[in-house]
Amino acid sequence: MTEKLPLIIAAAVTWRLYLWSRAPHDAPTRSVALSLLSAGLSYPVAMPGGAAGIDTVAGHGMAKLVQNVLLLGTVYFLMCFYLYSADGQAARRRARREAVVVVVVAVAITLAAVSMPFEALAGSFRTADMTISQVAFFYAGAGLYLMYALGSAGRWSARYARMSRQPHATGLWLTAVGLGMMAVACAVRAVFVAVRWSGGPVPHQLMSSAAIALVVSSLLFVAGVTYSGARARITATRLWLRRRRDHRRLTPLWRLLIELYPENELRPASRGLWDRWRARGVHRRYHRRIVECRDGLVDISPYLVCAEDDASVLDLDPTQLARRLRAAASMIKNDVPAPGQAVALVVPHEDDRNADVRQLIAVSEALRLTA
Structure with missing residues (x-):
């Protein structure tokens, strides 16, 4: 399954880019396509081979920077999907303001990354030396923006879920819960950064629990965004099978x-x-x-x-x-x-x-x- 995951991600990105090409002026479609494209590009960067290649060319820790910038883009475009779905000039102005915020955050963590020792970002979040101020700022800045963007998207998902009918409401509620849990997990990790930056220890069990919460919330998010489509496909398949059977009978x-x-x-x-x-x-x-x-x-x-x-x-x-x-x-x-x-x-x-x-x-x- 691990070997097939890049193909699945590539297929999803290609499909969304195709839909965008069919409706180039549709802002929500464009936002979903760019969000998936950013997420799809972040996957190979996070893999050992991709990270090693980038670190070899650009220096140690640059793969971590690229991955986090792509994640910022992923959640920004996800937030834009909800903004543009609300329609109106106010939504477009809000999207432009949010673009300024994400660019500022990306520039800030980039400056932090280039000002620290090359090997400081080479490890994972768990092994990083948070007593180095630039490392702590890098993880805290990215994490706090992720918390903000995911929390906003989760709040809008819950709002649309209350206005929707089944089965879309169920999918939106799952999405809202998943996004909310991811925002909480990012907030907890920001607290961990603050504690470790001040020299305090964080128990291994808490670090593991936060990581598990991120995995569970991601699965809930994926289940939510695919629920309506999957249910519709199951219903259509059942109708297809029944009509093929009735045709024979x-x-x-x-x-x-x-x-x-x-x-x-x-x-x-x-x-x-x-x-x-x-x-x-x-x-x-x-x-x-x-x-x-x-x-x-x-x-x-x-x-x-x-x-x-x-x-x-x-x-x-x-x-x-x-x-x-x-x-x-x-x-x-x-x-x-x-x-x-x-x-x-x-x-x-x-x-x-x-x-x-x-x-x-x-x-x-x-x-x-x-x-």
């Missing part, structure tokens, strides 16, 4: 009617193999089969009824109707004149498309069993 009835009335078969929009699996193709073939079955039932209905039993035929159960359909098919093949007039068959009691399909499937299943 209608085959006995459809085959009998199309054999008798081939002119009722509608021309498919596409005959490609891929169209058989695409959601649009499955739904199109499903609805086409229902229409073809209905048209065929109207055409064959004069052979199922006559003047004395045209009312009773409407009350036939699926098994009895299946037998009459086979008998009617034999009459048509033998060129027997129709004894009655066309009537509506297999009419559901409920005014519902699903009930209509269930009725047709019941007759089709009866045909299959009486074959």
Whole structure:
């Protein structure tokens, strides 16, 4: 899974950049794309190979600086997404002011990084020497801005969650909780920096707990931003599977009617193999089969009824109707004149498309069993 993670991140970034190219003037789309791009670029920088390469070229600790600047960009553009979603000139002016803030923070931590010994930032947050003022300022400055930006984004997520309906509200609440927890974790780490800068110790258990909180909050955030889309995809997949199954179950009835009335078969929009699996193709073939079955039932209905039993035929159960359909098919093949007039068959009691399909499937299943 670790080997596939860069590919997943690259795919997500590429997709968002593609959406941005489709709507280049849409500010929220642009903000999400840039946020993901910044996050995606920070990942290889944080990896040992990427960090070693940057440190070799630019000096020890520069990889840590680049990674933190990219993280600042990630949360800034995330905050911009909420600002631009609010729309209006006020939101745009606020985004410009926030841009000034993030640039000031980035410049400040950059100055701190270049003014400290090269090897001071080579380690991790846990092993860094916080008694060096520039190191403490570097981590505190970046952490406090992350706390501010994540907290603001979490607050806006909660506000939108209260105004939204399910399932979007659930996803937004998960996002808000995840962002809030990340902001709290950043605040706790800032306190750790202050304690260690003053020479005090921070227990290993507290450091580990803060790291775990960051991981959990990140997972909640990811779950929140993907919840609505994942749920919609699951619902769409279930509908796709059900319609593929119903399409197959209608085959006995459809085959009998199309054999008798081939002119009722509608021309498919596409005959490609891929169209058989695409959601649009499955739904199109499903609805086409229902229409073809209905048209065929109207055409064959004069052979199922006559003047004395045209009312009773409407009350036939699926098994009895299946037998009459086979008998009617034999009459048509033998060129027997129709004894009655066309009537509506297999009419559901409920005014519902699903009930209509269930009725047709019941007759089709009866045909299959009486074959």
